[in-house]
Amino acid sequence: MNRWLHRRVRSAYERLLAREISGAPTHVAVIQDGNRRYAKRRGDDAPDGHRAGAETTERVLEWCQDVGVEELTLYAFSTENFDRPPEEREALFDLLCEKLREFADADRVHDNEVCIRGIGDIDRLPERVRDAVNYAESRTREYDRFVLNIALAYGGRNELLCAARSVSRDVADGELEPEAVDVETIERRLYDRPVRDVDLIIRTGGDERTSNFLPWHANGNEAAVFFCTPYWPEFSKTDFLRAVRTYEHREQSWRRTRARRAIALLGAVSEPELADARSVVSRFRDSLPRGERPDEDALESNRTTETR
Template sequence: MAEGEILDMAATSLGVPAAPRHVALIMDGNGRWAAARGLPRFEGHRRGVEALRRAVRAAIDLEISYLTVYSFSAENWSRPREEVQSLLGLLHRFIRNDLAELHANNVRVRVIGARDDLAPEIADLLKEAEQVTEANTGLTLVVAFNYGARQEIAAAARALAQMVAEGRLSPQEIDADAISAQLDTADIPDPDVIIRTSGEQRLSNFLLWQAAYAEFVFLPILWPDFDRAAMVAALEEYAHRERRFGRVEAPRSAKTAS
């Protein structure tokens, strides 16, 4: 039986959507993967890029609309300079080597995160990826780069405060929708499920506002070992969740009887 059929069957039996519209990934464990094998951390990051390619291809095959990946956090700049340079080099190679394939597969690339202080070559690279793929209508690959959720929310608060100061907005008009409209993800639906590898069970400053009603799936494997089977397993677990969004649902037996 195909993976998509398994997801559809699990979902149908529970009355939940067959597949999530938006999947977010916290790609954790590259360093530990390398250390466990006596390899340099860079090799773990390199293998992590290979896992990212597998995740994108799986998302395309499973007809997921949005895939958000936490590629580089605002806090990652505090890592050793050599490691930061290695990560930036991998980003450069990923876009240079994979952009053509992404474009050919109708993938649209979006980048979220602060860009004001990025080196011009990095900012230009991210802009190029967006511009080349902006008309594509398939999977939207959202790359969270130099991203921090607290920083994102603070920036939204500053923007709203500026609007109030200029008389374009009253304090009474500031609600959840107003805040959401000022976030990097204003035109992107909130994630249905957030998957984190490595066994850690925290968000690490990732999509804090957007994750209000997301389901969480924590996998014990390290990110370089993530593959299609791991993606399918996580989505099968998601398919067995009941998403009530604060509401009280009727007992399943009653729903079945009706």
């Protein structure tokens, strides 16, 4: 009875959260933490936890597509994971091979035109994992409706370091002028194909840190972050929808802040500039729900204060 009631309450809460969500982040990145702790709590071995986590990964892919997310990046194997015991590491490599090939052949992947890509220092991985990555990429290369990035042998600092070294070599060889180095120059050297800026990072397992994950695309974009306590195999659709709601609330707050700043700035401009500036504020205000729009009277108040 209690289990039935729990399912009913959870289902009702999911429906409530779904109604509250009006827009989804374009790119979600997930740190899938807690597989080993989940297995230990159940008296299982670490590979059992990783396998349970792989099932959650499949569900999250579906949830992302349901709400309109266009790109999902999963932190599957970090550079620090090379320090794990050999038997655990090899079991994880076997699971990665199995799931990459399974995903690449799945009807739902092809029906939804999911492009699978490996990002990170792939060359550090065993040959069988590299072959599985190549297989998944080649099978889905032409798709562009949804992008699934699998971060393997990945470390954010190492990623930026490699890009900086590449730029330095080209400058030293005279193939690139220092003044020509811009954002696009760095981004072209991070991955073979472009990765969207990250809008939302989700981390499971209770730790509140982003662990060197996608620093260029997440920190540079001031991504929203959602930390939650469930281990990755326990991560539910309710948790996912709460994460999306966190992103929405942050975006609404940021839009309000920008609108207020724009109104304050108008107080310092001269009359000839005022008409153009008003149009900027109007665009900010129109993007907000009616009840959240800052009062335009604040503009005149600010200007009066400035001119006294």
